[in-house]
Amino acid sequence: MASNSSQPADLDASKVIVTLATELKPVPSLADLASGGMSQAMTDHMVLASYDPVNGWSAPEIKPYGPFTLMPASSCFQYATNAFEGMKAYVGPDGEPRLFRPEKNMARLARSAGRVALPPFNPDELLKLIKQLVTIDKRWVPAAKGHSLYIRPMIIGTRSTLNLSISDSALLWVMCTPCGPYFRSVRPLSLFAATDAVRAWPGGTGEHKIATNYGPTLKHHQSAQAAGHDMNLWLLGDKITEAGVMNFFIVLRRDDGDLDVLTPPLDGTILPGITRASILSMATAHPSRMVLPGLSEETRLHSAERALTMPELEAWLVEGRVVEVFAVGTAVVVSPIGCIAWGEKNIVFPTFGNALGPVSKALRERILDIQEGRFEWEGWSVPCA
Amino acid sequence: MASNSSQPADLDASKVIVTLATELKPVPSLADLASGGMSQAMTDHMVLASYDPVNGWSAPEIKPYGPFTLMPASSCFQYATNAFEGMKAYVGPDGEPRLFRPEKNMARLARSAGRVALPPFNPDELLKLIKQLVTIDKRWVPAAKGHSLYIRPMIIGTRSTLNLSISDSALLWVMCTPCGPYFRSVRPLSLFAATDAVRAWPGGTGEHKIATNYGPTLKHHQSAQAAGHDMNLWLLGDKITEAGVMNFFIVLRRDDGDLDVLTPPLDGTILPGITRASILSMATAHPSRMVLPGLSEETRLHSAERALTMPELEAWLVEGRVVEVFAVGTAVVVSPIGCIAWGEKNIVFPTFGNALGPVSKALRERILDIQEGRFEWEGWSVPCA
8 A cells, every 4th residue: 555645554444345254154062062162163243454664554454364465584483573462352131242451452562562562552442443343244253151252463573684674564364263261171180280381470571472482382381281181380480470371370368367369460471461550450459349159248459469489389389378370361261270299299278179269259240241242340341333 | 285195294305306597697896795794685596395284295406596475374484483503605716616514503403493483404415405506506605714604594474364373384495685784794792791681591592593582682783783783692690601703712821821711501592503602612622633824823712602601701801811802603704802892891802903913813714614615524514515
């Protein structure tokens, strides 16, 4: 797209060119989605826009999902100039799709893209395009509790040169796939603490949602699963950072009978999860601002961000203070953690059969109520239309 | 390619399908290449092969360099399942192209690919394909001292799913571009020690040539250049790891008058550079096994791998022991380092005008002699044909 202005054009949702698929794909049934995780099926359409240093952002397109063409020397392959997001759409009680705190995903994507020096884009405009895409593909949003449409916005560097240099060209797209509950059934996860590998470190990239944080974890994930665990626990020294690709929480009984809901602080090694922030915020709100389902008003929760070490976990277990341990994330929402294999040790937490503990259950119920539009809370749930 | 065997096929150079370009591109002149760095021009052809879990490696192709098509959900974009190599071809005295210790690049690529859980390939077969590609494109190998054809083999994950999982599909290719000397002229580099960012960490990926090590460094590189430096020095605490994308060397005068040639050890945070290994090996060989050009037989070199810290550098400067500091790598070969900005300090090393110091000059002359086929040494230089 040629431009006469001297400034490269920003992303502009009003310029969108919509080309609808002439043949629509079959949508997976709820039964198909019951097996856990995401579907392999992508929805009918995607958002696509490109950036070049002269013209800036192209007019965005919504078009049938399908392959695209890149030069082999593109920056994204050689130098991992790739950032992405994970977010979900839910069917509201009105039958219409809605998003959960999507402005947080947009802001994080902009920060992540900046970390790998990709060109900036207007996050508000991208959100408009995502809403339009979800509205067009709304028959793909499964209408059942705990089900959703997983949405992946991505931006990659497409500058084509072998020189190690900032990518002044980029491709941005949004693709979607329907998903059921992340795990086939709720059951406490078994984690394997990686002691020979670290996911993130001070001065690294752990707080950004960029491709570099994922590829190097795959072989450790495979080893953990081969040894009978569900995923890795990522440590930095003896400090807990993340559980798989989820944020880690522990609930401790205090001397005064109240409960502490603790998660590691955002020290640069931890993804600032939107579910994480929401869980902290909801725990703080109980019982004064809202009562969480199934939790007594007498149960006072104190949420806090603080470093958590493996020896502390062990000590708290010995003291009988651990109520429950769980992990949270966009894909999994909330999942109980049953044990951590750490070197020679197997650290076992209280569990509640194949169910969540009292606090995580209350938090999961409430966040699903908010996400699926049954409970209005601070504008977190945003209709697409 | 369907296969009847139960094992997925390995990469097999004998199955190569060669499709030559019908129109050849103009080759940049030596004058074009004199401006430093790599050309933007890719050669006429590339190697391409794909892997799928049923058939294994496809019959490789040598075909005109050009774009390829990928699904948006490919693993390489989301999870940086990308590994690569950097190597060079040189014109020998016989006019024929040759490679430098290419089996080392092949082995490192196989290790790097394994680190991001990509499918294995036969490195010997890939080397055969690279030799064939360089032979076909040999008019692109510039015939001048310090000039070469830069060769980039790559392997990326192409499994198309939003699930975070090992990529059981891959694409492998080799592309080439001619290059002149890395810098327009030899001049001591000014480094900016990054104190807010860390390239690599124990348990991370610093020893592998994978995309994840590069994207996160781009904005720091840009900041360093904006502040008038050439590149970053990467530290871990006060320990030196790498200079830009090069390995770091220091030459110290010992009490007995001999010279120590020191570089940080391969502790997992440092790329095992092939130039690095060759420099260590050549320094060890002088003077007993070969006399380096311009260096006296009386000058005894002792090469060693040992941790180097910033305070040590400062102390050695005060003691007057520092002879010279330099960086080495495939692209740059050998380059002098003049100073390091480290917090409030500017640490200044002895320099030799716009020239290398005595040891690095001798090492650079000899490695170019070996690479360009003028000096036979331990089979390091390998003819393509």
